[in-house]
Amino acid sequence: MEAIPAFTAGALPSLSDDDALLAWVRQGLGGRVGGASEREERRLVQLLVRLGPALQEALAAGSSAGTECLDAAASKTTFDTALTQCSHD
């Protein structure tokens, strides 16, 4: 699971800016055959707003711990090691 879809790279707009979030969602769904209904797009905006605060916490925790740059493979290795270590706690 190394690759992240290219269209999700970059800074997510402010979670209080509905119009910008809608544009972000449309960009993400851009390659979809037949597009998406506006209702579907609005639902995805709501999902981003719902998840946003907890995810900002993850970003902040990563910054303070210096782990924000870990890629998927490095994260997996670190996690697998933690699983083994925690089995002995």
Place this chain on the structure above:
Amino acid sequence: MTELPPTLVQMQRLIAQGELSPAEALQVQRERVAALDARFHCVVSVPQPTPSDECPTGPLAGIGLAHKDIFDTEGHRPGIGHDAGAQTPGTRNARVLERLRQSGAAHLARLVMAEYACGATGANVRQRPCINPLHPQAVVGGSSSGSAVAVASGLAYGSLGTDTAGSVRIPAATCGVLGLKTTHGLVDLDGVAPLAPALDSVGLLARTAADAGQLLSAVAGRPLQGSPDPARHRVRPSSASLRIKAVIPNALDDQVAQALHGFMATWPRAAVVCDMPEQARLAQWAEVLLHAEASQVHRGALLSREVSPMVEAVALPGLVIAAEWVLAVRAQRAAQLRAFVAAHLRQYDLLVLPALAHAVPDWSVVTPGAPGFDAQRLVGLYRYMGFVNYLGLPSVVFPVAVDRRGLPIAVQVLARPFHDAVLLAWAAAVEDRLCGPAGFPSFSKPHV
């Protein structure tokens, strides 16, 4: 239909005593598959018997198992709930199925599942609707729906499923059997169709803790802590010495809360609290990984709109979730695991939680668009599940009470990583107290 002993271990005993040969035992089990499938609709297809079925050897010789249709089998690719699969020359058994075969077990049937392992109810418009053997209107649970039905109905002594956000534990809870989500990485996923690889684990469903222990010993890819099989690994812990903590949230419905408090009262040394503040946040981080990885795994089908609404609900958000969020929640996993273990599983060996937030609902209550649909009841099926996958911990679900309709109310129990067998040891102790020799299914009262 020929009667069989209710548990795998009892069948093993009959075979060991020479009352049945393994081949005779398998013959009887195979004969039951069609009849039980006609009642409960849980079978996708039946694999051809292999030469090793003629004269099986190993601890599981003569034992018939049936598995979620998500595992590669010899010469056949799985349908993963999307279709019926297909003969595919060159396909090998998934490594976990190969381990079971080497232990002597036979593969009786490939089982129904939610499409692409997405969906807590087990609904799948592409397959016949599975029927919960306990009550025809009760939800079956998913995504390993056929696995729970096969075990609860007696079609198979055990079943493998997969669990990415509760897909083994939810149907185990709704069908009144034991469901074990193994520690992430304990069981090899080679040859198992992925949903979200960071969260995926093989799980198993069985009628008793001892039966589950037999299966776990066969499929585990590394030594277990506190194994119930002393010939294989370490000593079995005494359940009396286990230190237990329970979290019984205030948000549960009355029946479930009352049942859990009543159950914990029978373990007077256990600590009982009502709050686990990090659970909601961890659940959201798990959700992000699920959406992101599922959208990549099923990207082609998603973009061409070839999937059902349930798969879209799981995978579509992954197309719009920011990469930095995904990286952040991945990078935090190790630290969150260490913090969780330190907070809940250092001073205690077991952490008891609810399995479902509500009593087992009917299909109509958890099917969007149906009269009587209640979104909260749907969320209540998986609210306490996903965060466990994010942490990679082992978790077992089994019934400890019944609701007003006689349907099971289950608990979920967590332990430290690779302490899967400790969970089964305690499940066995609970089973001794609450159930007869037929194990957990005897606890509920079938209405079918």
